[in-house]
Every structure is written in structure tokens, then in C-alpha cells.
Amino acid sequence: MVGLMARGTPAASALSDEFKALYRAQFAFVWRLQLHFGVPEHQVEDAVQDVFVVVHRRLADWDGRSPRSWLYGIARRVASNHRRRSARHQRKIEALPEPRDPALEGRIEDRELLRTIEAALAGLDPGPRTAFVLTEIEGMSAREIAELVDASPNTIASRLRKARAHVAAALAELDGDLARNRRSHG
Amino acid sequence: MAEHDPRIEARMTRSVELLRARREPRMGAEDRILAQLEATVGGTPDGGGSDGAGPQGGAGSGGAGAGPLYAAKIVLATATLTALGLGALRLGAVLLGPSPAPSPARSARAEAPPPATAPALTPTEAPVDAAPSSQPVADESERPPASVHGNAKASTPPRTAPEDSGTSANADAVAAELALIEAARAAEGPRAVIERLEAHAREFPEGLLADERELLWTLADCERGQLDAATTRARSFIERRPSSPLVDRMLHACPELEARMTKADQAGHG
Numbered sequence: 001m002v003g004l005m006a007r008g009t010p011a012a013s014a015l016s017d018e019f020k021a022l023y024r025a026q027f028a029f030v031w032r033l034q035l036h037f038g039v040p041e042h043q044v045e046d047a048v049q050d051v052f053v054v055v056h057r058r059l060a061d062w063d064g065r066s067p068r069s070w071l072y073g074i075a076r077r078v079a080s081n082h083r084r085r086s087a088r089h090q091r092k093i094e095a096l097p098e099p100r101d102p103a104l105e106g107r108i109e110d111r112e113l114l115r116t117i118e119a120a121l122a123g124l125d126p127g128p129r130t131a132f133v134l135t136e137i138e139g140m141s142a143r144e145i146a147e148l149v150d151a152s153p154n155t156i157a158s159r160l161r162k163a164r165a166h167v168a169a170a171l172a173e174l175d176g177d178l179a180r181n182r183r184s185h186g
Numbered sequence: 187m188a189e190h191d192p193r194i195e196a197r198m199t200r201s202v203e204l205l206r207a208r209r210e211p212r213m214g215a216e217d218r219i220l221a222q223l224e225a226t227v228g229g230t231p232d233g234g235g236s237d238g239a240g241p242q243g244g245a246g247s248g249g250a251g252a253g254p255l256y257a258a259k260i261v262l263a264t265a266t267l268t269a270l271g272l273g274a275l276r277l278g279a280v281l282l283g284p285s286p287a288p289s290p291a292r293s294a295r296a297e298a299p300p301p302a303t304a305p306a307l308t309p310t311e312a313p314v315d316a317a318p319s320s321q322p323v324a325d326e327s328e329r330p331p332a333s334v335h336g337n338a339k340a341s342t343p344p345r346t347a348p349e350d351s352g353t354s355a356n357a358d359a360v361a362a363e364l365a366l367i368e369a370a371r372a373a374e375g376p377r378a379v380i381e382r383l384e385a386h387a388r389e390f391p392e393g394l395l396a397d398e399r400e401l402l403w404t405l406a407d408c409e410r411g412q413l414d415a416a417t418t419r420a421r422s423f424i425e426r427r428p429s430s431p432l433v434d435r436m437l438h439a440c441p442e443l444e445a446r447m448t449k450a451d452q453a454g455h456g
Contacts, residue, residue, distance in 0.1 A: 015224055031211040046430060049219045056227050110204055117201035136202045171197045
């Protein structure tokens with residue numbers, strides 16, 4: 001009887017200490033990756049759960065190195081499945097979501113900044129977008145990203161430059177919008 | 187170039203901060219998903235899946251006019267979450283308790299920075315070198331295993347899902363939730379099922395087993411012929427959790443509900 005499993009015998013659980021440590025350490029990373037890979041926000045929990053189901057199943061095959069590299073591959077495949085599955089439920093969510101933080105919603109400028117950067121990223125090719133997100137959001141180096149996506153560090157640096165220029169241009173264009181907003185709310 | 191304009195740089199910094207905040211996991215999601223993993227994959231090979239999965243005593247069995255097939259479907263629909271899931275979650279509750287520290291050798295594997303030299307791997311498993319992170323977000327692997335997100339905002343309804351699975355309070359909360367859901371499953375007749383689910387909803391409105399509560403509740407509504415209520419509940423569930431495996435189970439166990447939803451969908455598209 002599972003329920004009668006004695007305390008202190010964690011080895012008998014399918015969720016080993018190793019799994020739980022990995023889960024705790026990388027949960028937020030996997031979550032953000034699902035958003036990055038375009039999983040609709042309200043489905044991220046399910047997608048993250050699926051990632052860790054795969055992780056659980058394949059934990060024995062993992063060599064113990066580079067958890068992020070390993071998880072990145074799994075997360076990308078899971079996200080792809082989720083996007084396909086959710087397409088019929090959910091076409092419009094791929095568009096820009098509203099900020100959910102009420103404090104944020106009260107700040108027009110922040111809201112516009114967020115919209116702008118999300119729109120700018122959505123308009124980028126996957127390569128530069130990934131380089132930007134993994135650098136700026138995940139704090140990874142060009143070399144780390146290069147290994148993750150199987151490209152050279154120079155390529156990553158170039159993609160990052162392109163992404164930054166694109167985002168910066170979008171943010172520069174925001175000037176006019178913000179001024180109009182201020183006038184209309186002032 | 188716009189990116190070298192200090193004003194644009196400041197804006198870039200701010201927008202990245204906002205984006206990062208926006209992509210932070212939802213409060214409670216980390217513990218909730220872990221508990222669900224305990225429920226779905228936590229069954230031990232020798233008993234998790236079959237232990238207690240027999241069709242006796244399930245919610246709604248023998249419902250008047252429902253017919254044995256219908257009752258069996260409901261039992262089947264809830265069996266996975268109850269016998270396997272809840273059984274495993276019971277185990278989870280034990281494991282979430284004040285357990286001994288994880289084996290350093292094993293947990294270190296998830297947390298230790300990768301070695302500087304590594305054998306060649308396939309592209310997706312290519313090693314990430316231990317280059318230090320100089321960017322704002324620290325490497326997740328440096329987080330202590332049981333940490334809770336620092337930016338989580340507290341808002342405490344009656345009882346919420348545990349926030350730190352390393353405490354005995356967590357184990358107590360999970361065990362209490364489990365007991366309520368199991369009591370609902372074992373109750374005789376849909377009315378009794380719902381009474382117990384109401385207790386769960388009062389105590390754990392956002393509990394780890396809220397989805398399972400909704401499944402049982404919907405099926406109980408269905409069994410007592412309250413299809414409007416069942417449909418409303420199912421719709422709300424599907425809206426929130428469209429890709430949950432419980433959706434299929436819910437619809438499969440209540441053909442009338444599935445028929446209604448399908449008809450409504452067709453009307454919506456027609």
C-alpha cells in the first residue's frame with residue numbers, strides 16, 4: 001500500500017531527492033522558458049508539469065551536467081506540443097497579454113514599456129529573440145547560450161546585437177505614444 | 187543608434203525588468219505542480235497505479251437511474267486521481283513532511299555548477315560551461331533547493347496551498363486536503379460528495395487539489411442530473427485548465443455534459 005509507505009524511505013518515492021532538488025532549482029527557469037517558447041500563459045502550469053514528467057522519466061539518463069541545457073531541450077519540445085494542442089482552443093492568447101500585476105496596470109508608462117518590449121520580441125526571428133531573452137532575462141553568457149542552441153558565441157553575440165537594436169528602436173518609437181498617452185490622461 | 191541613447195538605455199533596462207517580473211512563476215505554482223507530480227508520477231511501481239483502483243465505493247456508484255456503465259465511468263474517471271493520484275499524494279504528504287536533508291551527493295547534482303570540462307554531448311545536451319553569470323538574474327542553480335520566490339506576494343485565504351514544502355505544516359495541509367477529497371470520493375451519493383467538496387472548497391479554495399475537487403463536483407452534479415451546474419463548472423474548469431488531462435476524464439465520464447459542450451461549441455462556430 002502506497003499510503004502505508006514509511007516516513008524516511010524517500011528512495012521508495014518516484015520523486016527522488018535528486019528530482020526534487022532539480023525541480024526546486026530550475027522550476028522558475030522552466031516556467032519562463034515555456035512563456036518564451038510561446039505557451040499561452042494560462043497553460044504554462046500544465047506545460048511545466050509536462051516538462052517535469054519527462055524529466056522524471058528520463059532522470060536516470062541525465063549525465064548530471066548542465067541542467068539548463070538538458071531542460072532547455074525538453075522544455076522546447078514540450079512547448080511545441082503544447083502550442084500545437086492549444087491552437088484550436090486558443091489563438092488569440094498568442095497576442096500580447098495584459099499585465100496581471102495590478103500595481104503595474106496602474107502605471108501607464110510601465111504598461112507601455114512592457115507591451116512594447118513584448119511586441120518587439122514577438123517581431124524578432126527566433127534566434128535573436130532567444131539570444132535576447134536568455135541574456136537579459138536568464139542572465140546567461142553568450143558562450144552558455146551558444147552551447148545551449150548549438151551555435152557559435154559569435155553568432156549569439158551578433159543575434160543579441162540585432163535583438164537589442166530592434167528592441168531599442170521600438171522603445172525609441174514609444175516616445176510619441178507616451179507623450180500622447182500623457183496628454184490624454186493629463 | 188537608439189540603443190546608445192541613455193534615455194533609451196534606461197527604458198530598455200526598465201522594460202527588461204518588467205518582462206522579467208512578468209515571466210516569474212505564478213504564486214504557489216511551484217508547490218502546486220510538485221504536488222501534482224507526486225500525484226501523477228509519484229505512484230510506486232509496485233502499487234501506485236493499481237493499489238485501491240478497484241471500482242468499489244467510488245463517487246456516485248449506484249446512482250439512481252445512472253446505470254452501471256455510467257457509474258463505472260465515473261469511478262474510472264476519478265480512479266486515476268484518487269487511487270493512483272491521491273494515494274501517491276498521500277505519500278507526497280509524508281515526503282513533504284520534515285524529511286531528512288536530501289543526500290548531498292544526489293542533490294548536489296542538480297545544484298552544482300557544471301564542470302569546466304565535459305565530454306561531447308548531443309546538441310541539446312551540450313554542456314554549459316561554468317562561466318559566471320554577470321547579468322541581473324542569478325543562475326537558478328544557485329538557489330537553495332527549498333527556496334520560495336522572494337517576490338511572492340502573500341494573500342492568505344482561509345487555508346492556502348503550502349508555500350514551503352519543507353515544513354511539517356505543508357505535510358499537514360496536503361494531508362488535510364487529501365483527507366477531504368478522499369472523503370468526498372468515498373461518500374455515498376452525489377449530495378454527500380458535494381457536501382464534502384464544499385468543505386474542501388471552504389478550507390482550501392486554492393488548494394493543491396482544487397482541480398480534483400472540480401472534477402468530482404462536476405461529476406456529482408452530472409450524476410444528480412444538474413447538467414446546467416455541471417456545464418457551468420466544466421466550462422469554468424476548461425477555461426482555466428484547457429489542457430488538463432482531467433478535462434477528457436470529466437467529459438468522458440459524463441456523456442451528457444460532453445454532448446452539451448460539443449453542441450455549444452458547434453453553435454459557437456456555426
